[in-house]
Structures are given as C-alpha cells and as structure tokens.
C-alpha cells in the first residue's frame with residue numbers, strides 16, 4: 001500500500017485531504033484547491049470586530065453604571081440630576097485640562113459613582129437629621145471605603161473605585177480616608193470633588209438654601225465659613241474653574257432638576 005502524502009498543516013480544516021505524493025496531477029490539484037480556498041477565505045471572512053456590538057456593550061455598561069449610581073442616590077434620598085451633572089462637569093474639567101479622550105470618557109461615567117458606598121452606610125446614621133456623634137461620623141465617612149470595596153471588583157470600574165475612595169481628600173492633606181496630600185490624590189478624584197461641591201452649592205440641602213452661580217463660584221474660588229478653598233482644592237483645577245465657570249452654570253441649567 002502506498003504511503004499517502006498528507007498536507008499536515010491543512011488537514012485539521014480539511015479532513016480527508018490525503019493524496020498520493022507520486023501522483024503529480026493530484027498534488028497540483030490539491031495546491032490549486034488550497035490557493036483557491038485561501039483567496040476565497042480572504043474575500044468572505046467577516047471583519048473580526050464589527051463596531052455595532054462593541055458600541056452596544058459600552059452602552060449597556062454605561063446604562064448599568066447609571067442605574068447603580070441612581071439606586072445609591074435614591075437610597076441617600078437624593079433626587080434629580082445631581083449625578084448626571086457631576087459626570088458632565090467632570091468631563092468638561094478633564095477636557096479643559098487637556099486630558100486625553102480615554103480619560104475624559106472614563107471620568108464621564110465614573111464620577112457619578114462617587115457616593116456609591118452610601119448604600120453600605122448604616123441607614124440610621126445616613127438618615128439622621130441632627131449632628132452626628134464621633135462614631136456616627138466615622139461610619140458616614142466610611143462610605144468612601146465601602147464604595148471602593150464594591151467598585152474595585154471590576155477593572156472597568158478602576159477609576160470609579162479611586163474616585164469613590166478619594167473624593168473627600170483635601171489638597172492640604174486634611175481630608176479622609178487616607179489624608180492624602182496634593183498630587184498624591186488621584187486627579188480623577190480631585191476633578192470629581194470640585195464638580196460635586198459646585199453642584200452641592202447650587203442645590204438646596206436641609207442645612208442650606210440653593211446658591212446662585214455667582215455665590216457658588218466665589219466659594220469655589222475664595223472659600224467661605226465652611227470651605228477653605230486653598231486647602232481644599234487643587235490650585236490648577238481652581239484656575240481652570242475660574243477660566244470656565246460659565247460652562248458649569250450652563251451644565252447646571254441644561255440638566256436642571258426643574
């Protein structure tokens with residue numbers, strides 16, 4: 001019995017393609033077949049990653065993140081568009097600083113999760129109207145750690161996790177939970193903090209009325225009885241805010257709660 005000639009690299013995809021090596025015509029036909037098959041493959045092979053599903057996956061992820069942030073906000077008795085506005089101010093500020101598009105896109109969906117950890121805070125403490133005891137204050141501050149613990153489970157939420165952990169740090173190192181100072185605080189958290197505080201100033205809270213843009217602007221730039229601007233914020237961000245503050249007001253109006 002003649003030893004068959006097997007085109008070994010091809011055989012996996014074409015079982016049964018086994019010919020007699022001494023049969024020149026058969027060998028030629030086999031190579032013609034392979035050549036034709038190769039060119040046919042290059043014509044008919046679908047492109048590896050059609051853009052539509054990728055876009056869809058991204059949209060699904062962003063919707064899921066939004067609903068998660070929304071759930072946490074409602075749990076904290078928040079309503080309205082606070083988290084959407086914080087996303088947009090943060091995106092705008094990152095863009096103004098000249099951060100690359102990937103960073104801007106990531107902060108635009110990550111910033112809204114800054115207070116996610118409040119879903120793990122003792123509800124009695126979270127809902128308490130009066131002043132908090134030392135222990136209660138600690139539990140409240142732990143929302144940073146709780147949020148980080150939840151979000152650090154996913155690599156896609158790495159920026160959201162660092163924002164959750166560090167959005168209450170202060171430039172002068174007097175913030176929490178790690179008393180980080182200056183540029184040791186992740187930029188994403190420094191940006192989200194200024195966005196969050198501007199929005200809080202514009203919004204009525206149980207302990208304060210809603211401030212107009214002028215007052216909110218002057219507090220970010222120069223501070224007030226509660227906020228020491230120089231100790232609180234990254235001076236580079238304060239400068240960027242000073243140059244572009246009208247856009248913060250624009251975003252506030254575009255996504256107003258009314």
Ligand SMILES: [Fe+2]
Pocket residue numbers: 114115143167168
């Ligand atoms: Fe917070």
Ligand SMILES: [Fe+2]
Pocket residue numbers: 082086114115196
């Ligand atoms: Fe907030």
